Amino acid sequence: MRAARMKELGYEGKVPHVDKENYGTFSIAINSLYPTSVHHGMFESIVKVLGSDQQVSEVWDDIVDYKILGCYAQTEIGHGSDVQGLETEAIYDEATEEFIINSPSVKAYKFWPGDLGKMANHAVVFAKMIIKGEAYGIHAFFFRIRDSESHTPLKGIEIGDIGPKYGYPYKDNGYMAFSEFRVPRSAILSRYVSVSKDGMIELKGDPRIGYATMLWIRVQLLFFGWQVKFSNIAQCVRYTLKRKQFKSLPGTDIERPIFDYQATQDKIVSAICYSYANLTISHFCMDTFYKMEEKVKNEDFSMMNDLHVLISSLKAYCMDYDMTTLYNLRELQGGHGYLYLANIPGWIDAWSPNVTLEGDGYVLFQQTSRKLMKKLKSV
Numbered sequence: 001m002r003a004a005r006m007k008e009l010g011y012e013g014k015v016p017h018v019d020k021e022n023y024g025t026f027s028i029a030i031n032s033l034y035p036t037s038v039h040h041g042m043f044e045s046i047v048k049v050l051g052s053d054q055q056v057s058e059v060w061d062d063i064v065d066y067k068i069l070g071c072y073a074q075t076e077i078g079h080g081s082d083v084q085g086l087e088t089e090a091i092y093d094e095a096t097e098e099f100i101i102n103s104p105s106v107k108a109y110k111f112w113p114g115d116l117g118k119m120a121n122h123a124v125v126f127a128k129m130i131i132k133g134e135a136y137g138i139h140a141f142f143f144r145i146r147d148s149e150s151h152t153p154l155k156g157i158e159i160g161d162i163g164p165k166y167g168y169p170y171k172d173n174g175y176m177a178f179s180e181f182r183v184p185r186s187a188i189l190s191r192y193v194s195v196s197k198d199g200m201i202e203l204k205g206d207p208r209i210g211y212a213t214m215l216w217i218r219v220q221l222l223f224f225g226w227q228v229k230f231s232n233i234a235q236c237v238r239y240t241l242k243r244k245q246f247k248s249l250p251g252t253d254i255e256r257p258i259f260d261y262q263a264t265q266d267k268i269v270s271a272i273c274y275s276y277a278n279l280t281i282s283h284f285c286m287d288t289f290y291k292m293e294e295k296v297k298n299e300d301f302s303m304m305n306d307l308h309v310l311i312s313s314l315k316a317y318c319m320d321y322d323m324t325t326l327y328n329l330r331e332l333q334g335g336h337g338y339l340y341l342a343n344i345p346g347w348i349d350a351w352s353p354n355v356t357l358e359g360d361g362y363v364l365f366q367q368t369s370r371k372l373m374k375k376l377k378s379v
């Protein structure tokens, strides 16, 4: 009901940026992360960014109708931050015009993709493309992974749920391994790279556009972040106005609301200021991302570098500071703040993986400093 009302408000223009891409808002409305968040946030986005017009038009209606439910299979047991270190192989077989997808070792098992453990019937799989014995870097392949009738993994694919983890308790993060699994040549998402029948590669534009999906998710996290904080701030303000401790007002016998205390106000006002800053910058990032997307459609990649630095460093900073803010809001609700009934522990659980997923904060700060040092040298 609340989610439906949020959508109506969005169409009436009363809530900013409520559209089908903004599932964060609906998550707040239902007080939980959206179950198909990876399908919407990552899978849809990577198909749109890396798929050719023809590929997108062939699958888009089914994606929107949930006939195709997808996941984003990049991270492996052996490598996460270092994407170039991924070991899943896509070996081109010229005779059959197919790619053979293989996990050469247990380190190459895909590990962590959300929506994979139980739900997904398709995946975008990142693999090292090998043609005539030569490796040509990591590329994205789109294909079915589970049977359309029985929903069991297709022959040559092993899939499972990775089991309970801290944060995202309800998300079916999964693992996936390949053994001589064949996909057609057309499985490679081919807006920026294509392979001819005889194994010739054509690269178009800037291959780093593949990271656009990660950038988009980082923007979404920034955008989602202020909504999570404001909803918890509102609750915290209500609680601290009602909750009373100590008859410490001189000359009176009345108990003081904990909101009266300077330390409480300091935490709440800091959280409000930070959340407004987060709101403003996330709108800026989203608008700028859309501008970059338009330019990229015309093969103009000039905005990518600076936007990457801005969004990545903000993601690293905000995800970390969000946790400090949520802990402060939890502390202001004392013992009751530990109850899952109080909502905030659920959000602390749900938000905590964001410091690591979509780019570990430390690694992102390192990348940002490297870029800034480079700019400094060029001044």
Ligand SMILES: Cc1cc2nc3c(=O)[nH]c(=O)nc-3n(C[C@H](O)[C@H](O)[C@H](O)COP(=O)(O)OP(=O)(O)OC[C@H]3O[C@@H](n4cnc5c(N)ncnc54)[C@H](O)[C@@H]3O)c2cc1C
Residues within 6 Å of the ligand: 038, 042, 072, 073, 074, 075, 078, 079, 080, 081, 082, 111, 112, 113, 114, 167, 168, 173, 353, 356, 357, 358, 359, 360, 361, 362, 363, 366
């Ligand atoms: C809840 C959750 C959901 C996820 N969903 C998905 C998904 O849908 N699809 C998907 O593909 N992946 C997913 N992931 C995986 C996630 O993207 C990776 O875990 C993340 O990118 C970090 O990589 P890693 O685990 O290899 O960490 P590592 O890179 O191994 O990092 C471990 C530590 O080493 C440090 N470190 C790494 N490199 C350096 C360096 N150069 N210098 C100094 N320190 C360094 C890091 O700062 C960190 O402290 C998910 C993860 C989680 C937790």
